[in-house]
Amino acid sequence: MSMKSIRNMMIMMLGLVFVLAACGEKSQEDVVSKLQDNLEDMSGYKAKAEMVMSTGQEDQVFQIDIWHKKEDMYRVSLTSDQEEKGNQIILKNEDGVFVLTPALNKSFKFQSEWPENSSQPYLYQSLVNDVSTDEEASFEATDTHYIFTTKTNYQSNNNLPYQEIHIDKDNYTPTLVKVMDKDRNALVQVSFSEFEMDPEFGEDDFSMDKNMTTSASDTPVSGQGDQDTMEVVYPTFAAGAELEEEKEVDLDNGKRVIMTYTGEKNFTLIEETAETLPTLSSPEPVNGDIVNLGAAVAAITDNRIEWHHNGVDYTVASEDLTREEFIEVARSVQGREVK
DSSP: OOHHHHHHHHHHHHHHHHHHHHHHOOOHHHHHHHHHHHHHHOSEEEEEEEEEEOSSSSOEEEEEEEEEETTTEEEEEEEETTOOSOOEEEEEETTEEEEEEGGGTEEEEEOOOTTTTSOOTTOHHHHHHHHHHOTTOEEEEOSSEEEEEEEOOOTTOTTOOEEEEEEETTTOOEEEEEEEOTTOOEEEEEEEEEEEESOOOOTTTTOHHHHHHHHHHTSOOSSSSOTTTOOOBOOSOOTTEEEEEEEEEEETTEEEEEEEEEESSOEEEEEEEOOOOOTTOOOEEESSEEEEOSSSEEEEOSSEEEEEETTEEEEEEOSSOOHHHHHHHHHHHTTOBOO
């Protein structure tokens, strides 16, 4: 073989190497396009994840079971490692958006655009939307993952402006999401352990009746016999106010504590032994939004936020607090038993 032939063959081989290398590298646009195709093609998914929230004095850890069925069916079950009295479920079906506490037969119905109205670190379509719409998103590839850093869209919490999203290279599903503060400290971390695309669903898997019944069957009923064990919990953040008055009222099945805070921002905190409602109770309508406090899912309106945790119902009411202050007060109540 002549030298010229050998040289031409080497050039061809080098060209082939460059072509193969180029074919193996995906750009940010390629990955986003594949994520969008994944979302479009799948009929739904089931996923399991653990969420750790480091937004208070103690980490809040809970397990999340996520179901989605096209077009607009969602079921997100959240069970806190600190919650001894059952789980909470965010449910969206053809009848609306609900937050369920099956152990108490309690349910709230929201006039809400959830989940489209805010970033959701445990929902695939929310993550895909965030990496698709943020024109300033950064992108890098490791041996096993594509990693995006994007802005978040939290209407009720501007303290978490960034997120880092890890996408598995093989199946383009999320494995890890870190939600970060302005200094890029990860305050919320969602670690996915399972992600199944195109699963089978039962006909009534997204019905309120089934979720209230099956989810309550394996959990103890709260509120009965708790009157001697309910401990008063005080917020560590009070928006510049101080506790002015505290009243305790005996109830048939427990007690109610009413705390009045006055100062720069006035508000009232009510803690009450949770009472199990009759099985056929109708959902309580809420003209507000869903907020994840970490250990509980809360309902927030313009002048109040309320939630259930570990056998106790909590309400913060105020005409002065902003939405962010409502949430910060509520989160600061968690896990601080003082009395």
